[in-house]
Amino acid sequence: MKILADENMPYVDALFGDLGDIHYVNGRSLSADEVADADVLLVRSVTKVNEALLSKNQRLKFVGSATIGTDHVDKALLERRGIPFANAPGCNATAVGEFAFIAMLELGKRYGETLKGKKVAIVGAGNTGTALSRCLDAYGVDYRLCDPLLASAGDKRRFYPLDELIGWADVVSLHVPITKDGPHPTWYLFDEARLNALKPNAWLLNCCRGEVIDNRALIKIKGQRADVKLVLDVWEGEPNPMPELVPLVDIATPHIAGYSLEGKARGTFMLYQSLCKILGISEDKTLNTLLPAFRFSSLGLELGVNAALSEPNLLALCRTVYDIRDDDWQFRRDALHNGGFDNMRKNHKHRREFSALKLENATGTEVNWVSFLGFSNVG
Numbered sequence: 001m002k003i004l005a006d007e008n009m010p011y012v013d014a015l016f017g018d019l020g021d022i023h024y025v026n027g028r029s030l031s032a033d034e035v036a037d038a039d040v041l042l043v044r045s046v047t048k049v050n051e052a053l054l055s056k057n058q059r060l061k062f063v064g065s066a067t068i069g070t071d072h073v074d075k076a077l078l079e080r081r082g083i084p085f086a087n088a089p090g091c092n093a094t095a096v097g098e099f100a101f102i103a104m105l106e107l108g109k110r111y112g113e114t115l116k117g118k119k120v121a122i123v124g125a126g127n128t129g130t131a132l133s134r135c136l137d138a139y140g141v142d143y144r145l146c147d148p149l150l151a152s153a154g155d156k157r158r159f160y161p162l163d164e165l166i167g168w169a170d171v172v173s174l175h176v177p178i179t180k181d182g183p184h185p186t187w188y189l190f191d192e193a194r195l196n197a198l199k200p201n202a203w204l205l206n207c208c209r210g211e212v213i214d215n216r217a218l219i220k221i222k223g224q225r226a227d228v229k230l231v232l233d234v235w236e237g238e239p240n241p242m243p244e245l246v247p248l249v250d251i252a253t254p255h256i257a258g259y260s261l262e263g264k265a266r267g268t269f270m271l272y273q274s275l276c277k278i279l280g281i282s283e284d285k286t287l288n289t290l291l292p293a294f295r296f297s298s299l300g301l302e303l304g305v306n307a308a309l310s311e312p313n314l315l316a317l318c319r320t321v322y323d324i325r326d327d328d329w330q331f332r333r334d335a336l337h338n339g340g341f342d343n344m345r346k347n348h349k350h351r352r353e354f355s356a357l358k359l360e361n362a363t364g365t366e367v368n369w370v371s372f373l374g375f376s377n378v379g
C-alpha cells in the first residue's frame with residue numbers, strides 16, 4: 001500500500017509504518033502525477049484536494065486531513081468517488097485556546113494593561129473557542145460567546161449577537177470556519193463597518209482563517225485607528241500576507257496557533273484510527289507513547305492555596321511552555337521573503353501545551369486555578 005503524507009506531519013512513520021510504504025511530499029506543491037498511484041493520502045490544510053489533484057488516481061482508499069478545518073477538501077467529490085475521508089476535529093483546539101490566551105497576556109504586558117478585568121468576545125464557540133473559554137474561566141476573565149449555529153442547535157450556553165458583542169468587548173477573538181454560504185457566512189465577517197465598530201483600544205485576534213477579516217479594510221482602519229491592537233496568526237492570501245499589514249500587527253505568526261506537539265500528534269493519531277477502522281484492523285499504537293518528555297520535569301510554585309499569581313508571573317509561567325515572541329520575531333524577519341512563511345511552518349519548533357509542564361505547589365495543594373488552566377499538578 002502506498003501512503004503519501006505531507007512532510008510536515010509528525011509521527012507518520014511511527015503510526016503508519018506497518019501499514020504501507022510511506023512517501024513524504026510537499027503538501028503545497030503536490031501534483032496529480034505524484035498522487036496517481038497512491039492508496040492513502042494524508043494531507044494538511046495547504047493541499048487542495050480537488051478534481052485536478054485526484055484526476056490521475058483510480059485507487060485511493062482513504063484521504064485524511066490532520067486538521068480541524070476542511071475548506072481545502074472537496075468532500076462532495078470524495079463522496080461521489082466513494083473515497084472515505086476523515087479529518088481531526090478538536091486535535092489542536094487546546095493549542096489554539098492556549099495560543100490566544102497567551103497572546104492576550106502578552107498584549108497586556110506590552111501595553112501596561114491586564115487581561116484580568118477585560119471583557120472578551122469569543123466568535124465561534126466550537127472546539128477552539130471553547131478551549132479559549134476554559135482558559136478564561138480558569139483565570140476568571142469575563143467573556144461572552146457568539147455562535148448563532150450552536151444557539152439554534154440547542155447548545156445550552158448563552159449566546160449573543162455579533163454586533164452587540166462588538167460594542168461590548170474589549171477583546172474579540174475569532175474561532176469560526178471559513179464559509180461563503182449558509183445562513184451565517186464568515187467570509188469577510190469582519191468588514192470595514194465591523195472593524196470600525198470595535199471599541200476604543202480593542203484587541204482583535206484571528207486564529208481561524210485569514211479571510212474572516214477583510215485584510216485591506218484592516219489596513220485602512222489601522223491607518224485611522226492606532227488604538228486597535230492586532231494578533232494575526234492567519235492571513236488573507238496565505239502564504240503571502242499583504243506586506244503593508246505586517247507592521248500594523250502587534251503579534252504576527254504564520255498560521256501556527258494549532259502547532260503544539262500534542263495537537264499535531266493527536267491529528268496524525270486520529271487519522272491512524274480512521275484508517276484502521278476503514279481497513280478493518282485493530283489499533284496497536286497509543287498516543288501517549290509518541291510524545292517526548294518536556295524539557296523541565298517539574299517547576300515549583302511559591303504559592304498558597306488558590307493564591308493569586310500576578311499576571312506578569314502567569315505570563316512568565318506560560319512563556320516557559322511557549323514564548324510567542326519568538327515566532328513573532330522570526331515572522332517579521334523571514335515570513336515575507338523567499339517562501340519564509342511556509343519555511344517557518346515547516347521548521348516550527350514543536351511547542352508544548354500547558355499540560356506538559358508539571359507544577360509543584362509549595363503548599364502541596366492538589367488543585368488550584370493554575371491547574372484548571374491545564375498545567376499538570378504533581379501535588
Ligand SMILES: NC(=O)c1ccc[n+]([C@@H]2O[C@H](COP(=O)([O-])OP(=O)(O)OC[C@H]3O[C@@H](n4cnc5c(N)ncnc54)[C@H](O)[C@@H]3O)[C@@H](O)[C@H]2O)c1
Pocket residue numbers: 068069070089090092093096123124125126127128129146147148149150175176177178184185186189207208209233234255256257258259
Ligand atoms: N490557526 C490555526 O492553526 C487553526 C487551528 C485550528 C483551527 N483553525 C481554524 O479555526 C476554525 C475553527 O476551529 P474549531 O475547531 O473551533 O471548529 P469548530 O467547528 O469546532 O467550531 C467552529 C464554530 O464556529 C461556529 N460558527 C460558524 N459560523 C459562524 C458565524 N458566522 N458566527 C459565529 N460562529 C460561527 C460554528 O457553529 C462552530 O461552533 C477551523 O475551521 C479552522 O479553519 C485554525
Ligand SMILES: O=C(O)[C@H](O)[C@H](O)COP(=O)(O)O
Pocket residue numbers: 008043044045046066067068069070092255258259
Ligand atoms: O484547520 C486546522 O486544523 C489548522 O488550520 C491547522 O493547524 C493548519 O495547519 P496545517 O494543516 O496547514 O499544517
